[in-house]
Each structure stands twice: as C-alpha cells, then as structure tokens.
Amino acid sequence: MEAGVIELKQLTKKYGEFTAVDRLDLTIRQGEIFGLLGPNGAGKTTTILMMLGLTEPTSGSATVCGLDATRQPMLVKRRVGYMPDDIGFYDDRSGLDNLVYTARLNGVPEKDARERAMLLLEKVGLADAARKKTGAYSRGMRQRLGLADVLIKRPDVIILDEPTLGIDPEGVRELLVLIREMSRTEGLTVLLSSHHLHQVQQICDRVGLFVKGRLIAAGDLDTLSRELDGGPTHLVEIDVGGWDSALEETLLSLEGVLAVNRCETDALSGSGAGDASSDLATIRVASGVDVTASLASAVVSSGASLLGLRPTRYGLDDIYHRYFEGGDSHERTS
C-alpha cells in the first residue's frame, strides 16, 4: 500500500484508567473520502485531536502529510482544515469577518483573505448572508460556513467532525454533495466522522468502524460487510400473497441465500388492505450474492402472488447493528 496522507500507528490515548483510543492503525490515502464511523464516545474526536496535535497521544504516532502531528503541530495545522463538531463562530461578527479572521490567522493578507472568503461564501451558497452576523445564522448555514472556514486556508486534508449533526435531511444532502464536489474538484483528502451511518455511506470511498477506541473494520462497503462475518451483502424485501412454509424452503434452498425472515407487515400498508392482508407477508431474504431475479422466478413459479420486490443493499446501519448484536458473544478484535 502506498504511503497515506494520514497514517496512524499504534495510536493510543488513555485518560487515567480509561482507554479512549486503543492501538489504532489507520492509513488514509491521497484524495479519498474516508468515513470514521462509530457511536458516541467511541474515541473519534480524540483520534482527530491527536491527528491535529491538539492532544498528545499516550503512545504511538500520528503522521499527517508526512509530518509528525505531535512534534510539528504547526505545520500540520497549516495543511489540515478541521471542522469541530458543533462549530462555533463569533456571533457578533459577520460570516465574512469570521472567514477573514481565520484566513488572517493563517497568514493570508487582508485583501486576499477578503477575496477568498467571498469566493468560498459563493461556493457554499452563503453569498447573500455574508454580511449578516453569524449569531443569526441557522444551523445549516453555520455548517456550510464551517465548510468554507475549513477551506479558506487551502488545505490538503480536511477533517470534519460530525458535519451532518443537527441539520435537516435536505441540508445534509446538500452538505454532503458539497463535500464530495470539493473533494473531487480540488483533490482533497477528506476524513469525516459521524454516527449517522447511512448519510455517510453515500459519499465515502472507504469507511472505518470505530468502537470503544478500536477500529474493528475498515474498507469500502462491500469489503466491510464481508469482513464482518463474511455475512450477507444483499437484502431483498419481497411482498408475497399466499406465503407458506413450502415457499420458505424453496427460497432457502436457492444458491447464495443465507436467511429468510418474515417481518411484521407494517401498520401503514396493512391498514388499507383490511382482512385480505392476512396471508400477505413481507419477507426479507439475505444473501451473499445478488439473487433478486431467481427469487422472483421462484416465488412466481411456486404459485404465490408476487406483490412487491425491493432489492436493497446491506447498509452500514445493518452492518453496524449486526456488529453490536454479535459483538458481545463473539468478542471480536480486528
């Protein structure tokens, strides 16, 4: 593997007895979008702080852009843009002023700073609100301003801590699209942490699952789900009229099918159908390969009526969930 932009080696951080980050090894390559996923308190923010040299690791090393983050935090911070979760701005200053201030802290002369700030505000769609005080900004606007704030120093790497926290779905989508665009057009390496799995999986090239200070799995989505259990990667939901156990047997015997579950028909779809829905069932079929077509033909040929067929890829949510379900019994270490 080529040398990464961010390389963490055996990174450990202890707060007294509590180990926040436990011997973490991670490499993030140039130009990729990496999602660091994990529940609250998993040690994501601590890891990020160590990459920026804001916190000293207990042991191990964090290398960013070829620089040791603990020894040369200044040079690292010059090249890395960091957006903290719940980012704060000087409320009694305008968005433009806040950006100019950040730029000037990075040694950009006032005039250039202003130009850059206006350009970026345009990009993130805040040009109209540039002279409004940030105290009056909405949550989504603040996050977008945060993105501009990160980009104004023209970093090589940007680290976003929980960028989607507390914004409405449309705002999240816009923000993520914006992040991806920036990454693609400027060749930025992006590391973003989140516990909103399905949001992040839309834009990440690779993700790492981070639990209790350990990286339990890393890779793109398919690899990740294979890495965990070698389990199913595909999930198909079928609405069948006339469900019986014979059909269940048939489906289970299909090549690649791992599990067939009947799930409760949800209240919304059931209410309209009335009594007739008693033999209508929604079946979830999990499989290692794509079996949608053969499932359909199996259902039809068995004489049952096929009412709906929804192939869904196994999302991170499921992977995540499965890890936690099985986590205690397996006691997995990566």
Place this chain on the structure above:
Amino acid sequence: MSGLLERLRLPLARLRSGDGPAARTSGFADRERGPGGSAFWVMVQKEFGDHIRSWRFIILLAIVTLACIGSIYASITALKDAQEAATGSGTEIDSSFLFLKMFTVSDGSLPNFLTFLSFLAPLIGIAIGFDSINSERNKGTLSRVMSQPVYRDDFLNAKFVAGLLLIAVVVFSLGFLVMGMGLLTIGYPPTPEEFWRVVVALVITTVYVGLWLNLSLLFSVRFKQAATSALSGIAVWIFFLVFYGMIVNLVSNATAPGDAADAAAYVSQQNWMMLLQRLSPAYLFQEAASTLLLPDVRTLNPFVTQDQAYLALNAPLSFGQSLLLVWPQVVAIVAETAVSFAASYVAFMRQEIRSRS
C-alpha cells in the same frame, strides 16, 4: 484604529522577533510570519476591536468617566474654597504642586480622583477579562481557532496584551482628561515634574489594572462558566478592598505584644503587620500612587524615630526620590501580576481543548 495598531505593531513585533518559547523551533519561526503579519497580532487586533465595540466596555467607560468628572468637580470646588479662604484672611495660598492637588483633594462631597481610580480600576480589569477564555470555549470558537496554525500560548497572550492595551488607552485618556479639564478650570499650568508624576502614576495604574485583568483571566481559564469567574473576580476584589484590612487589624490586635514598654517587640510586630498589609495589591497601589501624587510623603515606613523626624528636611521629595520610594511597591505589583499570569498560563497550557467542553 487599525492605523494606530499598525504603528503599535512595528516596535513590538521587532521586540518580539527575538524571543520564542522553547517549543518553538527557530527554523519555523520565520515561516509563521506571513505577509499578513503574525497570527498573534491578528488576534490582538481582533480582541481589541471586540472590546471596543462591546456594550460592556461602553458602560464601563461611562461609569469611569462620570466618576472622573465628579472627582474633578469636587477637587476644583475644594481648591476654590481654599483660595477664597486664603484671600479672605489675606494670606497667600500654598501653590506648590497645585496641579497635583486636583488628583488628590476633595471638598468632601465626593472622593478624589485617586480614590475613585483605586476603587474602580479592579472593576475595569475584571470586566475585561472575566469571560475571555471560557466564553470562547462555550461558544466553540476556541477549538476552531486552535485548529489554525496558532500557538496556544499566543491565544492567551493576545487576550492579555489586547486587554492591557485597552486598559492603557482608557487610563491614560481619563488621566489626560482630568488634566485638561483642570487646566481649563483652574488655569494653572503643570510643571514638567508634575506632568511626569501624573504620567508615572497612570503607568502604575495601568499595571495595577493589568493585575486584575490577569486574575480574571486566570478565573476564566479555571472556571467553565463566565458567571462563576466574574463572581470569583469580584469576590477577590471585595476581599482586598474591604475585608483584608479588617483581617490584618484583627491579627494585629491578637498579636500585639503584652508589654507596651517593649519598643523592639512593638516595632517588629508593626513591621510584620505592614508586610501583611502589603500583600494586598490594593494597598500597594494606594501607597505607590499617593506617594507619586503627594510629593510631601517622605516615607512609607510605619515608624519614624524622633531623630529622623527632627533631622529630616521639611520639603517635598523630588520626583526621582518619590519614584525610588515607591519602586518596591511597583515591583511587588508587577510580581503579583506575573504570578497570576503564570498560573493562568500553566492552567491553560495543560487544558485539553475540545469543542464546547
């Protein structure tokens, strides 16, 4: 405003270019100063601007200005009364250091300028510093600024320097305001010596306010809530203003030597009490400023032997001698300032900076 700062920056930047904490690697020091000036002065500039624009500062300035005008009124009335009384009785009024008297006399209706200043100065310091670190932390701006290529100590230093600059501007403009208004009303020009005495007194006041600024900075590093830090600052202020003297008196009464005839024991006990008294920055400031503004003060010792009193010339001290007399006080105030700054520095450097926690 920025022009002023620009000019201020030049000599200080030159002064600074030689120094650097140990963490700083000299090779990188040059890279830190881009064409936009070093991050430190950008921060100072911003802090200064924030202070000037804040409501808090305007209110504070209004209070202090009112106090000044009141004290000028009181002192001028007192001077006029003395003048009239002197003309009435046909004697000449003692016009030596008449100009300085504007700062120290009063007709009794209001305290004089010096008293007002020693009372209000800590308030200025506390008001400027009490929320400087913790409010940034609570707003989440601290972690954002810290993720920029900025040294952590520069952040604290910038807060202090901006505050001190502001204090210097306020104190000097008030001092000169009193001088100017006095000049207009009494029409008696100051001698150069008087002028320098006032200027040095103002410098000492600035240092004294700087001490309170530092103390409130320390509280703002230590306490997460701005209200807690403001209250602790005010508590310390009131403690030194009101209670400290009482406590020293209590101790003095309790430790008074039983044998009233034992002069040596008595003197040594009084010296100890003086030392205790002088731990209080308020007392130190009072001593330093009044010695400078009242040239008649010849000594700050509690005891003068009869021989000394008899042999001493009955004349005011020269400026240089007054300065010499208060030098220990000034050093003590500066030392106390340095100690509280060091404390906040250490506390701040050890803190972990996370967003809003």
